[in-house]
Amino acid sequence: MSAQMSQKSMLGRRVMLGAPLVVLAAAGGGWALMLRRMAGGNFDPHSLPSQLIGKKVPDFDLPGLNGGAGITGAELQKPGRTMLVNFFASWCIPCLEDAPMLNQLAKTGLPIWGITYKDKPADTEQFLSQHGNPFGRIAVDLPGRVAINWGLYGVPETYLIDASGIVHWRYAGALTQRVIDEDLTPLLHRLGA
Amino acid sequence: MRRLCFAAGLAILLLQVAPAFAVSDPSELLANPALEARAEAIGSHLRCLVCQNESIEASDAGLAKDIRAIIRQQVVAGRSDKQITAYMVQRYGTFILLRPPFEPLTVLLWGSPVIALLLGAAIAFFAFRRQRREAAASAPIPLSPDEQAKLEALLRS
Structure with a gap:
């Protein structure tokens, strides 16, 4: 009886010693996976889910860049085709990385409209002449209040809107080839764009 | 005594430190102190979306x-x-609340004290039970009738 007991408590001791090691190994594995996904651009611990997903964009009316046509909420609530809306600014460093990606997407025929965030029109003009202009239309949000109504928390941010005006996807940060191939392109195929 | 004085002094010093607000421009503040206090209270419960560990205030x-x-x-x-x-919250989601609400996503967060309590109670229960069993197992074996008779004889003599 007592021999059996001591054998049982030996086993218990072994479990008690082993459990922390197992927990530590699991935590290490999870950590390594997170770092790998962060390095690949598939995971950003600071990224927030957009509250606009599955909804239409809020009402707004912004003037165009230097007398060009502006953008209203009503137009994006029923655009009639799948399109992207990109918030950007000339002062924004990641926007430099975003620009070639947007140019590449625009070449595929995907309509992209731009909204400048807290950017002086003259600076925007210079940015576009230097880095290309993929935008079908550009509106100016100098006070940045429309951006807050969209739930924007940084630039660049890219929104995918379907023909009926529903927001399907929001990407915060510069688009990468990987994000385009793995996230955006399959979504565009699903929406038939 | 000296240590107590030091602790009390430190406590008084810490209490006097006002919460650090980033409002650097006085024109941001409302003229009405009651309204300004309300605005500060609201903002201090909202998370800054850029810094994420700081409040809006x-x-x-x-x-x-x-x-x-x-x-x-x-x-x-x-x-x-x-x-x-x-x-x-409509614009930025519940993430903007520094005090997260109770919802499916936060069940584990809010439930963790209860889970810890139940886990502790279970461990304590099994530990006590094992202790009692071991105590019972190591109790002296009762005397056989033969030994009992011997003992009684010895005690009588």
Whole structure:
């Protein structure tokens, strides 16, 4: 009886010693996976889910860049085709990385409209002449209040809107080839764009 | 005694440190102190989306400054604290609340004290039970009738 007991408590001791090691190994594995996904651009611990997903964009009316046509909420609530809306600014460093990606997407025929965030029109003009202009239309949000109504928390941010005006996807940060191939392109195929 | 004085002094010193607000521009503040206090209370419960570990009131980020201004506009316009908070949650989700609400995503967060308590109770229960069993197992074996008779004889003599 007592021999059996001591054998049982030996086993218990072994479990008690082993459990922390197992927990530590699991935590290490999870950590390594997170770092790998962060390095690949598939995971950003600071990224927030957009509250606009599955909804239409809020009402707004912004003037165009230097007398060009502006953008209203009503137009994006029923655009009639799948399109992207990109918030950007000339002062924004990641926007430099975003620009070639947007140019590449625009070449595929995907309509992209731009909204400048807290950017002086003259600076925007210079940015576009230097880095290309993929935008079908550009509106100016100098006070940045429309951006807050969209739930924007940084630039660049890219929104995918379907023909009926529903927001399907929001990407915060510069688009990468990987994000385009793995996230955006399959979504565009699903929406038939 | 000296140590007690030191602790008390430190406590008084710490109490005097006002919460650090990032409002650097006095024109941001509302003239009415009651309304300003309400705006500060609302903003200090909202997370800055840029710095993420600071409140809207404490952050120096441009976005936090804009949100501070929106809160003050709405306070002046007579909207309630609840309405203003709901306005922010509608745009940025419950992540903007520094005190997360109880919802499916936060069940584990809010439930962790209960889970820890139950886990502790279970461990204590099994530990006590094992202890009692071991104590019972190591209790002296009762004397056989033969031994009992011997013992009685010895005691009598």
